[in-house]
Amino acid sequence: MDTRQLSYFLGVVTHGGFGRAATHLHVSQPALSQAVASLEKDLGVALLHRVPSGVRVTDAGAVLVPMARQVLRDLEAARTATRSVGTDRTGQVDLALMPSQSIEPFTGLTRRLTDRHPGITLNARAAFGREEALALVLSGACELGLVGARPAPYPRSVVAHTLGQQEMVLLAPPNTPLPDDRPLTPDDLDGQRLIASPPGSVMREMAALLCAESTMTIAIEVEHRSAILPLVLAGVGVAVLSSAWADLAARSGATICRLSSPLRVQVDLVHRQTHLTPAAQAFLDLALEPDQH
DSSP: OOHHHHHHHHHHHHHTSHHHHHHHHTSOHHHHHHHHHHHHHHHTSOOEEEETTEEEEOHHHHHHHHHHHHHHHHHHHHHHHHHTTTSOOOEEEEEEEOTGGGTTTHHHHHHHHHHHOTTEEEEEEEOSSHHHHHHHHHTTSOSEEEEEESOOOOOTTEEEEEEEEEEEEEEEOTTOSSOSSSOBOHHHHTTOEEEEOOTTSHHHHHHHHHHHHSSOEEEEEOSOGGGHHHHHHTTSOEEEEEGGGHHHHHHHTOEEEOBSSOOEEEEEEEEESSOOOHHHHHHHHHHTSTTOO
16 A cells, blocks of 8 residues: 555545546546555455446545545655745644634634744635535544534544634614614514524524514625625624624624524634644644743
């Protein structure tokens, strides 16, 4: 078993077939098939099954995927470390990142990481929910995951470091008649038009609670979280978002209102039960420094 075989195997898994992988990897399809077949022979198990739509990963193949990604990541970390002897820490951090946490704590962590380790680069992949972020981490596609969700147990193979909590707040247009000097009651929210995300998020859960307690209605449902603040600023409606958005929203001109009974999300930095590359460890160490979250 060698790194070329692992790279080719992961290419087929990532692109869903030998033909697409060969094109992406700039190799012939016969050479790619031969390398994967040789890997299967070395391991003594089938890793992939050909199906009409492409390939299906076997149970053995699914076990190999995160390990193969870790091997290649460690190899790249070794190359980077040896080339940078005597210089600042370098390397790449692959991070699964949820929408609200991409505002904070990601912005603050990235600024501090850049100040301290300018040679480290970040590759942040979008994850629109806790399970999607965990899937990216467990598959080895990402080394770390920055997750914001209601507290819940993690799989045994996952290590979670809690960075803090964020409560849900209500964002309203400039010049709103809603009070911002006290928590809002259901009566305050009667008749308000709410901009919400689709079902499945904590934001939507909070929206449902507010609508059940008042005559507030969901007027607009939007998947793209980045569209919500501009809609609020345009006076289309109000929105419930994590307090991670509060500073940015206030600086943009929105009114930030507290809620009488807000839901809270727990912000965790997660990774698999395995060693981390030096770059990922540097990111984790920085995130866990006291008085930073």
